[in-house]
Amino acid sequence: MNHPPRRVATAAAVLLTAAAVLLTGCSSGSDGKGTAAKNAPAPSASASVPAPDPGSDSAEPTAPTDPASDAVPSGPKVPEAELTPVTGSFTKKEKAYLSGRVPRGTDPAAVLQLGQETCDRIARVAEVDKDAAIGGIITGQIGGAKGAVTHLCPDQEDILAAAATGFADGSYTVGTKAKAGSVVVPGTYRALTPTKDCTWTAGTKTGTAHKVTITAGTRTFDSRGCFAWAREGR
Structure with a gap:
């Protein structure tokens, strides 16, 4: 089934507002952090919250990621015993976050900083x-929310x-x-930051409401x- 392209302008506006908040107040403010992150190089611009461009067709949805996943780059990793910063030390939870996550030749403090900034982004966008x-x-x-929240900011688990x-x-x-390959399960879902052009088709039923029940x-x-979409009554 095909629908004409729709641009996610509303979602873009919300995330752009959130990104503005981040730019004015972003820091590695996760609690319990060691001194290492202070000496880490600043992450690239791609680490900031991206938002779709409402003026281009690239705003059209792409293949979604599994929110429960937390992809780590492939290749050899720094052993946990060797995860030490140039100065200072890592806390226990920081080391747990870094374990199996730092590619060889990469400063673990920089990887930690990205995780802390992921926590900051979640908190500030949620605000x-x-x-x-x-x-x-x-x-x-x-990106990288699962590992960051689990180890660095469990207050964002909700x-x-x-x-x-x-x-x-x-x-x-x-x-x-x-069932392998299935992403959506029956239930009632609510659209998050939808546009006025939000449309859906469930089987043979179509609609524009911002809540839909996908029946068995x-x-x-x-x-x-x-x-x-986020499931209600989970």
Whole structure:
């Protein structure tokens, strides 16, 4: 099933507002951090919260990421016993975050700083709009959330848990979690930061409401302009 392209202007506006907040107040403010991150090189601009460009077709949804995943670059990693900063020391939770995550030849303090800034982004975007933070994790616009939240900012676990129930705009096969390849399971979902052009098709039923119940037996689900969906009553 195909729908005409829709631009996620509303979602872009929300995330751009959130990004502005980040730029004015972003820091490695996670609690319990060691001194290492202070000496780490600043991350690249790609580490900031990206937002779709409402003026281009690139704002159209792409293949969603699994919000429960936390991809780590492939290749040899620095052994945990060798995870030491140039100065200072890592706390126990920082070392747990870095374990198996630092590629050989990479400063572990820089990797830690990125994790801390992921926590900061989640917290600051959530302060502006909690739905935007949840949707940002679901769509992959806020990457690396699982490891960062688990080890560095467990106070954001409610955001991560909400994201784990959701999915981004796109076309899906509906099934059970145990069924390989199924992403969407039956249930009631709420659109996060949708545009006025939010449309969806569940099986043979279509609609524009920002809440949809995908019933058991529904085989496919497709949405455009809704940005992301989070399950209610989880």
